[in-house]
Structures are given as structure tokens and as C-alpha cells.
Amino acid sequence: MKYGFIKVASAVPDVRVADTKFNLEAIEKQIAIAEGLGVEIISFPELSLTGYSCQDLFRQQLLLDDAEHAVLMLLAFTRQLDIITIVGAPVCVGSLLLNCAIVIQQGKILGMVPKTYLPNYGEFYEKRWFASAQDLHPTQIHFAGQKLRITPEMQLFRTASGVKFAVEVCEDVWAPIPPSNFLSLAGAEVIFNLSATDELIGKHNYLKSLLAQQSARTLTGYVYSSCGFGESTQDVVYGGNALIYENGSLLSEAKRFSMEAQMIVSEIDVEKLREERRANTTFVNAQRTLGIETLGLHGTIAISDFVKCSPLNNPEREFTLTRTVNPYPFIPSDGEMKDSCDEIFNIQINGLIKRLQHIKCKTVVLGISGGLDSTLALLVCVMAFDRLGYDRKGILGVTMPGFGTTDRTYTNAIRMMAEFGISMKEISIAPSVTQHLKDIEHSADLRDATYENAQARERTQILMDLSNKYNGIVVGTGDLSELALGWCTYNGDHMSMYAVNASIPKTLIKHLVRYYAEQSENETIARCLLDVVDTPISPELIPTDENGETTQKTEDLVGPYDLHDFFLYYFLRYGFRPSKIFYLAKTAFEGKFDEETIKRWLRTFVWRFFSQQFKRSCLPDGPKVGTVSLSPRGDWRMPSDAMASDWIADVENL
Incomplete structure (x- = not known):
């Protein structure tokens, strides 16, 4: 982390529905570009290895096996890379199928974050295929050649330079009390959201307002990546939203409705966020309340029950600032x-x-x-x-x-x-x-x-x-x-x-x-x-x-x-x-x-x-x-x- 900044990327790769081999190659291509740019963490859309719009194909064992094999290949691809990658994939846990964000670095799975809130209204019917993290009990599984513990508990990750980040999946941020509320109070400084947001009239502005407010409310950097061109347009269209916020301010935004793969890169000033939190006594008071006892996603839980900090091997690298710095911070735009x-x-x-x-x-x-x-x-x-x-x-x-x-x-x-x-x-x-x-x-x-x-x-x-x-x-x-x-x-x-x-x-x-x-x-x-x-x-x-x-x-x-x-x-x-x-x-x-x-x-x-x-x-x-x-x-x-x-x-x- 140079000068208090962490370089992050939000990617919208090329995708073909249910073609895990093609999707893996598209993801690897963007990871390689990001690694060359000095990106420390890159996130991809929800279910990016299979495509979000597979519908009842998620019940096909072949697709689930292909998704697991794609993760295995991705682990091999990242074995010599320092960059942290967050991808989406379906993961079987006993009788449950979970919509997961998988955190990967240097050929290892550092954690899996299952989606909590499954939209099942309007054009969405995720409960037809997936179970919620609320249905999961902490379980040991073997996945992509690794023995892992998958848990409904909130997870906090930490880079080698001490930046704490966490993940939530799509609908989670639309909930009345998003997981990122608790994650930020537990110490998360950057939130990554793997999403699949379809386009409707006026929805994009609402989405940006929602993310800006969540970033501001939690005093975090917020990195959002959503499905784009290549997903099925049978009933809805996915515009390919990539957005990076810092305490409510938009740092970077992809072009919607692009037919090409996109990746936006920016630097989140973690030092600034930490100073804001120290100065904001309301944030500190909320942390104190959380530390005693709080009603979270799984009933009444204590902070020590769900904060899982995983140190990551994410060494210092050459740093170039790509975000613009306003020379006149007092002057309105x-x-x-x-x-x-x-x-x-x-x-x-x-x-x-x-x-x-x-x-x-x-x-x-x-x-x-x-x-x-x-x-x-x-x-x-x-x-x-x-x-x-x-x-x-x-x-x-x-x-x-x-x-x-x-x-x-x-x-x-x-x-x-x-x-x-x-x-x-x-x-x-x-x-x-x-x-x-x-x-x-x-x-x-x-x-x-x-x-x-x-x-x-x-x-x-x-x-x-x-x-x-x-x-x-x-x-x-x-x-x-x-x-x-x-x-x-x-x-x-x-x-x-x-x-x-x-x-x-x-x-x-x-x-x-x-x-x-x-x-x-x-x-x-x-x-x-x-x-x-x-x-x-x-x-x-x-x-x-x-x-x-x-x-x-x-x-x-x-x-x-x-x-x-x-x-x-x-x-x-x-x-x-x-x-x-x-x-x-x-x-x-x-x-x-x-x-x-x-x-x-x-x-x-x-x-x-x-x-x-x-x-x-x-x-x-x-x-x-x-x-x-x-x-x-x-x-x-x-x-x-x-x-x-x-x-x-x-x-x-x-």
C-alpha cells in the first residue's frame, strides 16, 4: 500500500452462458492485464465462471463439475501471481447449492462467501436453484482440490499491508440491513460486490445512489462489478456495470451496454477512510454497540463470532496513481x-x-x-x-x-x-x-x-x-x-x-x-x-x-x-x-x-x-x-x- 492507497479493479469480462472454458479464459485475460497494472485486488461479476443466466442448467451436474474444474484451472493460473482475485461460481455443499464469491491468491482459495439474500420477486427467482447462507452450517468441504471450511459467518480478509476487505453478493446490498453494515463495523475498509443487475428504466441511477450511500454510510471503498454483454437476453438485459466508490464519491465507472470486455482501475485511499472513521464518533459508537451484542444475519451474535481475519500474501509492488486528484478541492464541480x-x-x-x-x-x-x-x-x-x-x-x-x-x-x-x-x-x-x-x-x-x-x-x-x-x-x-x-x-x-x-x-x-x-x-x-x-x-x-x-x-x-x-x-x-x-x-x-x-x-x-x-x-x-x-x-x-x-x-x- 503506497501513500495509503490500494489499487483495485472491477472487471466485466466477455461471457458465454454455461461455457466455463470460454469464461475462464476471459477472466484470466483480465487478471493478467490487472496484474501488469499493479492491481492488488480484482473482482468479477456474480457467477462469472458459468454466467449468471444459466437458469435450470444450474441443476445440471455437468455444469457444476465444469465450474469446479474452472476454479481449479484458475488456481493454477494464479499460482505465481500476487493479485487477489474474487470470482463467482456455484458451489455444492451437501444438499445445498450456494451462489458464492471465491477469494483466490497465489493458487489458493482464501475463502468463500455465500450469498445471503436471494431475490425471488419480479424477474428474479434465485431460490429455485440456490440456498441462502442462512441455510448453511459451518462445514468442511473438498473443492477444486482443496480442503476448505465454508461458513455462514461473515468473513473479513486482510492484505499483507493491513487493508481489511470483505465481500457481499448482489442482492445483499439491496437488503434493509446489508452485510456490509456489519462488515464495516467489524473493520472492513473495502467492500467488493459481485453482482448481476439487469437494466430497467431509472434503475441505473437508483443503483448508483444506493452504492454511493452505502459507501458513505459505512465509510468504505465500494467496488461493484455486474454482468454484461453475453448474458442471456431471453427476458432481461445486463448492461455491464462496473463502479468504484470511496466514501460516497464515484472514482471510476465503466461504460454501460458495451459489447466488449471492460475493466476499470482506481486507487482507494484507505488512509483517508481510516481518518474519517477516527474522526466520526458516531461510527465508533456503532462499533461499540456491535462489540457488545448485535442482531445480525443469524440471530443475536457477538462480534467475535463472525470476524474471521485472513492475512494475505500481497506484497508491496510498483505503484502508479491513476485516479485524478482535484487541484481545487474547495471549489464545487x-x-x-x-x-x-x-x-x-x-x-x-x-x-x-x-x-x-x-x-x-x-x-x-x-x-x-x-x-x-x-x-x-x-x-x-x-x-x-x-x-x-x-x-x-x-x-x-x-x-x-x-x-x-x-x-x-x-x-x-x-x-x-x-x-x-x-x-x-x-x-x-x-x-x-x-x-x-x-x-x-x-x-x-x-x-x-x-x-x-x-x-x-x-x-x-x-x-x-x-x-x-x-x-x-x-x-x-x-x-x-x-x-x-x-x-x-x-x-x-x-x-x-x-x-x-x-x-x-x-x-x-x-x-x-x-x-x-x-x-x-x-x-x-x-x-x-x-x-x-x-x-x-x-x-x-x-x-x-x-x-x-x-x-x-x-x-x-x-x-x-x-x-x-x-x-x-x-x-x-x-x-x-x-x-x-x-x-x-x-x-x-x-x-x-x-x-x-x-x-x-x-x-x-x-x-x-x-x-x-x-x-x-x-x-x-x-x-x-x-x-x-x-x-x-x-x-x-x-x-x-x-x-x-x-x-x-x-x-x-x-
């Missing part, structure tokens, strides 16, 4: 953009509305710089006032030009306030900051942190005093990315009465402002907002050059926000170590940032994140929008003097 942006705005708006109503306040004060953060805060204030039916004049926008203010940002600030019809005030901070620097005997030519922070704190003082004067509150404009990097002035722009952007990263702010612009019917506002999005991010605290352009670009100083937001997401959301974040970033930003650039700014991120915690320990209130937040009252509690040395060392060792 195109198909979800409108709904997600509307939802984010509503969270911000409702948060501010509740605060205003609670303190019976109809006035807000905020600094308008013409930059991204203050623009988003202004949009939230305008929408909140409109929803409350308050006069927009109760929004006091204050532009406070200083030593580094550019004409571009100043013009945009004035234009936005005018077009939105809010109250405006312009107060230059240059005279007061100049006097302050004199008072503390600091040369105005020494443009260091003192020079810059004096401006930020002067602006905050003005806003705070104006809020007192007009009986209002200061709405903060700082964002999540700045809080992560500590790119804010302590008790300056760091402070407000309510911080509407506190859990929104810089990359997402760009999209929110652009989204509002694209929805706006006011062309002047739309053009202005789009220009704000295109303006280089800068605190504008250093004097401009001879052309009036800023000489202080934030991303030149602390690094690209594209990278920092990516680092922040995986560092905070999943607790990944820097080396894994680096590996993911190389894949996500291939062609945009080289390895040295990523490593350089990753080190900066780690150092700044640890050294700036003291600013996050005393944040003002603000609404949580996504799964990542730095509020000291909720998602992130960290000592301000925690050491970064181990994390820095992990970066240095890259």
Missing part, C-alpha cells in the same frame, strides 16, 4: 456550482442575519478595499439586508486609502459602494499612520512589519470606532486561507464582531464573486466584480511603483493560494502528512507547478501554519461553511506553541 454557491451565500447570510437580530442591530461597518475578501463580505451584507428588508444605507462601507493603495482597487471600491447604494465614507490613513510612526520613533522609510501592521491596525481602529459611533458592528473580511497562513495582522484585520468569510478559502472566494457577477443583472456591478477577481491579490501596504501599480503581491511572498488551499484541505480535513500531500499535489498540479515549487511552498505552509496558531486561538465568531474550519471553538484546537519540527522534517526528506 461545474454541475454543482449554482446550487453550491447559493448554499454558501445562504449560510453566510443567515449567520449574519441571526447576529443582527440577536443584538437588534441595523447597522454594519466594513472596510472596502476593492479586493476579493472585502468584496465578498459586501455582497453578503447587501443580500442579508435585502432579505431582512433593511435599508442598504445601514451598511457603512469605508474605504481607507493608504501608502500602497492603487487606483484600480480604489476605483472598484468606490464604484461598488455607489452601485449597491450603501453609505460611503472615505478616510485616508496616511496622516494618522505617519504621525503614529513618528510617535513610536519608526522611520517611514523602513518598510517592515511595523510599517505594514501600523496601517492594518489603524484601519481596524477606524472601523471599530465608527461601529461605536453608529451603534453597529464591524463585519470581518478575512478568509480561511489567510487564517491558515497567519497572513493577517493580529488585532488588525484579524479582528471584527462577526467574520462572514472565516471558513471560506481564497480560491473559493474567487468563484463566489465571479458567480455573483455572472448572475447580476447590473452590468456595471458585473464588470466591477470581474475586475476584482482579475486583480492581483495584495495587502497594498507598500507604496506603488512609478506607474501606480502595486509592488506587493501576496502570492509572490507567501506562495500561490492554489497550492496553499490544496495543502490546507488535505492537512486539516484528513490529517495527511506533508509527504503524502506533496505526492497528491504533484498529480493535481502536473504541468502547472514543478516539484521544487510545490516543495518550497509546502514547507512555507507547514512553518506558517504552526507558527501562527496564536492568531487562530482568539478568532471572532463566524459561520462554518464547509468541512474545513479553523474556529478554536469547533474544528481546530491546537496549542500555539506546538512544534512543527517533525512536519518540517517530512518535507525536507522529500
Whole structure:
């Protein structure tokens, strides 16, 4: 398992009904391809060695003998292979015929999982041929030249690298309480489902929803393989579904109704799943209940009764990541953009509305710089006032030009306030900051942190005093990315009465402002907002050059926000170590940032994140929008003097 990933495959082979020799060759062909790709576990459809649609031929001893012989041949084929193979076959156990998933590696059968729930409604009549696992008692059998114990108890398998996986068969996942519920609580991190799902109008979308929910509910990877072209079409058609999920997210999907064999390959991030389980106390509580006593498939049973862990010889092999890594994890996908942006705005708006109503306040004060953060805060204030039916004049926008203010940002600030019809005030901070620097005997030519922070704190003082004067509150404009990097002035722009952007990263702010612009019917506002999005991010605290352009670009100083937001997401959301974040970033930003650039700014991120915690320990209130937040009252509690040395060392060792 490399970087916490396990490479899995879901295969839909060529099939001929009741032709076990042909089916075996088709399966072996796909196993060989998967082995060459470094796949660790591959699964095939239900009854893949015979074909699912054999009907009463399952009563023919010849077919059952051929199926057993096909398993024997498959054992011989896999004797020198590390890959774990899961195939479907009918297996006779005394007077029972079971529909089984057979787990094979290096010429050995590691386990058989009989199907529990047999559909016997509509077009299905499996009980005509098969018995359920519920009808089985633990039994020793001889099958395909091996002595095996077949049992109705749930089985848990474990690879050499420690990944636990389990198997359920088709209808099992459609049951009100699927076996995978218990298997996941018992420790299974990946579930394989061998299936035979026929196609009906609307069924495919329902199936995907079902699998996504089951994967999310159980916090597992879920690998699904279902019968395809070649099965009998006497009464139904099988489309060939191959799907791989990870905690509800679809990683890979085959093309349905293909006339060719298919195989999808992806990597399931087991490390991520483990972190999700550790963080999810509900999952842990459910495990505790299961550990005492639970009503399972065979009556009241204890966890020790059905957890059978089989260590597998599945050694480390060369690893290549094939799944895509989204470089912008905070940004909604195109198909979800409108709904997600509307939802984010509503969270911000409702948060501010509740605060205003609670303190019976109809006035807000905020600094308008013409930059991204203050623009988003202004949009939230305008929408909140409109929803409350308050006069927009109760929004006091204050532009406070200083030593580094550019004409571009100043013009945009004035234009936005005018077009939105809010109250405006312009107060230059240059005279007061100049006097302050004199008072503390600091040369105005020494443009260091003192020079810059004096401006930020002067602006905050003005806003705070104006809020007192007009009986209002200061709405903060700082964002999540700045809080992560500590790119804010302590008790300056760091402070407000309510911080509407506190859990929104810089990359997402760009999209929110652009989204509002694209929805706006006011062309002047739309053009202005789009220009704000295109303006280089800068605190504008250093004097401009001879052309009036800023000489202080934030991303030149602390690094690209594209990278920092990516680092922040995986560092905070999943607790990944820097080396894994680096590996993911190389894949996500291939062609945009080289390895040295990523490593350089990753080190900066780690150092700044640890050294700036003291600013996050005393944040003002603000609404949580996504799964990542730095509020000291909720998602992130960290000592301000925690050491970064181990994390820095992990970066240095890259």
C-alpha cells in the first residue's frame, strides 16, 4: 500500500452462458492485464465462471463439475501471481447449492462467501436453484482440490499491508440491513460486490445512489462489478456495470451496454477512510454497540463470532496513481456550482442575519478595499439586508486609502459602494499612520512589519470606532486561507464582531464573486466584480511603483493560494502528512507547478501554519461553511506553541 492507497479493479469480462472454458479464459485475460497494472485486488461479476443466466442448467451436474474444474484451472493460473482475485461460481455443499464469491491468491482459495439474500420477486427467482447462507452450517468441504471450511459467518480478509476487505453478493446490498453494515463495523475498509443487475428504466441511477450511500454510510471503498454483454437476453438485459466508490464519491465507472470486455482501475485511499472513521464518533459508537451484542444475519451474535481475519500474501509492488486528484478541492464541480454557491451565500447570510437580530442591530461597518475578501463580505451584507428588508444605507462601507493603495482597487471600491447604494465614507490613513510612526520613533522609510501592521491596525481602529459611533458592528473580511497562513495582522484585520468569510478559502472566494457577477443583472456591478477577481491579490501596504501599480503581491511572498488551499484541505480535513500531500499535489498540479515549487511552498505552509496558531486561538465568531474550519471553538484546537519540527522534517526528506 503506497501513500495509503490500494489499487483495485472491477472487471466485466466477455461471457458465454454455461461455457466455463470460454469464461475462464476471459477472466484470466483480465487478471493478467490487472496484474501488469499493479492491481492488488480484482473482482468479477456474480457467477462469472458459468454466467449468471444459466437458469435450470444450474441443476445440471455437468455444469457444476465444469465450474469446479474452472476454479481449479484458475488456481493454477494464479499460482505465481500476487493479485487477489474474487470470482463467482456455484458451489455444492451437501444438499445445498450456494451462489458464492471465491477469494483466490497465489493458487489458493482464501475463502468463500455465500450469498445471503436471494431475490425471488419480479424477474428474479434465485431460490429455485440456490440456498441462502442462512441455510448453511459451518462445514468442511473438498473443492477444486482443496480442503476448505465454508461458513455462514461473515468473513473479513486482510492484505499483507493491513487493508481489511470483505465481500457481499448482489442482492445483499439491496437488503434493509446489508452485510456490509456489519462488515464495516467489524473493520472492513473495502467492500467488493459481485453482482448481476439487469437494466430497467431509472434503475441505473437508483443503483448508483444506493452504492454511493452505502459507501458513505459505512465509510468504505465500494467496488461493484455486474454482468454484461453475453448474458442471456431471453427476458432481461445486463448492461455491464462496473463502479468504484470511496466514501460516497464515484472514482471510476465503466461504460454501460458495451459489447466488449471492460475493466476499470482506481486507487482507494484507505488512509483517508481510516481518518474519517477516527474522526466520526458516531461510527465508533456503532462499533461499540456491535462489540457488545448485535442482531445480525443469524440471530443475536457477538462480534467475535463472525470476524474471521485472513492475512494475505500481497506484497508491496510498483505503484502508479491513476485516479485524478482535484487541484481545487474547495471549489464545487461545474454541475454543482449554482446550487453550491447559493448554499454558501445562504449560510453566510443567515449567520449574519441571526447576529443582527440577536443584538437588534441595523447597522454594519466594513472596510472596502476593492479586493476579493472585502468584496465578498459586501455582497453578503447587501443580500442579508435585502432579505431582512433593511435599508442598504445601514451598511457603512469605508474605504481607507493608504501608502500602497492603487487606483484600480480604489476605483472598484468606490464604484461598488455607489452601485449597491450603501453609505460611503472615505478616510485616508496616511496622516494618522505617519504621525503614529513618528510617535513610536519608526522611520517611514523602513518598510517592515511595523510599517505594514501600523496601517492594518489603524484601519481596524477606524472601523471599530465608527461601529461605536453608529451603534453597529464591524463585519470581518478575512478568509480561511489567510487564517491558515497567519497572513493577517493580529488585532488588525484579524479582528471584527462577526467574520462572514472565516471558513471560506481564497480560491473559493474567487468563484463566489465571479458567480455573483455572472448572475447580476447590473452590468456595471458585473464588470466591477470581474475586475476584482482579475486583480492581483495584495495587502497594498507598500507604496506603488512609478506607474501606480502595486509592488506587493501576496502570492509572490507567501506562495500561490492554489497550492496553499490544496495543502490546507488535505492537512486539516484528513490529517495527511506533508509527504503524502506533496505526492497528491504533484498529480493535481502536473504541468502547472514543478516539484521544487510545490516543495518550497509546502514547507512555507507547514512553518506558517504552526507558527501562527496564536492568531487562530482568539478568532471572532463566524459561520462554518464547509468541512474545513479553523474556529478554536469547533474544528481546530491546537496549542500555539506546538512544534512543527517533525512536519518540517517530512518535507525536507522529500
